Amino acid sequence: MSSINLDNPVVRSYIVYSAILALKLLFISILTALARMTRNVFANPEDAVLTKGKVKFDDQVVERKRRAHLNDLENIPAFWVLGALYVTTGPAVAWAQLLFRAFTLGRILHTIVYAIIPLPQPARVIAFGVPFAINIYIGVQVILHYATAL
Numbered sequence: 001m002s003s004i005n006l007d008n009p010v011v012r013s014y015i016v017y018s019a020i021l022a023l024k025l026l027f028i029s030i031l032t033a034l035a036r037m038t039r040n041v042f043a044n045p046e047d048a049v050l051t052k053g054k055v056k057f058d059d060q061v062v063e064r065k066r067r068a069h070l071n072d073l074e075n076i077p078a079f080w081v082l083g084a085l086y087v088t089t090g091p092a093v094a095w096a097q098l099l100f101r102a103f104t105l106g107r108i109l110h111t112i113v114y115a116i117i118p119l120p121q122p123a124r125v126i127a128f129g130v131p132f133a134i135n136i137y138i139g140v141q142v143i144l145h146y147a148t149a150l
Contacts, residue, residue, distance in 0.1 A: 010096045014087050017100040021076050028111055032065040068115035078135050079103055086138040089145040099134050106131035
């Protein structure tokens with residue numbers, strides 16, 4: 001079994017963009033918590049007791065951030081798995097880096113247009129769709145590369 005070559009620019013690029021995405025997940029979690037605290041709106045009674053806030057689920061400011069976070073939790077882990085598998089296919093460096101950058105930028109833009117500065121459609125659809133299409137593309141490339149194993 002071969003080891004991962006950390007000198008490979010595709011591997012390094014995957015690692016850097018994966019770390020950026022992990023930090024982004026942490027950031028949106030903090031953003032959601034701050035929105036809850038500043039608006040005094042909480043999901044759990046035990047949290048609301050501390051600040052005499054309300055247990056409420058329909059606050060749009062908080063909910064937009066929470067839904068953006070959930071959307072990240074649905075899409076970023078798929079990228080981590082598919083991207084790691086894609087690295088093993090020996091893709092062209094420039095193309096792989098472009099895909100990793102575009103995915104990461106798209107997920108960041110999705111959070112901005114969904115949770116921070118809500119913009120009218122199609123901004124969110126594009127910010128969601130490009131990274132989603134990249135996940136599909138790299139997943140299909142992995143399957144095609146290893147199709148002989150079927």
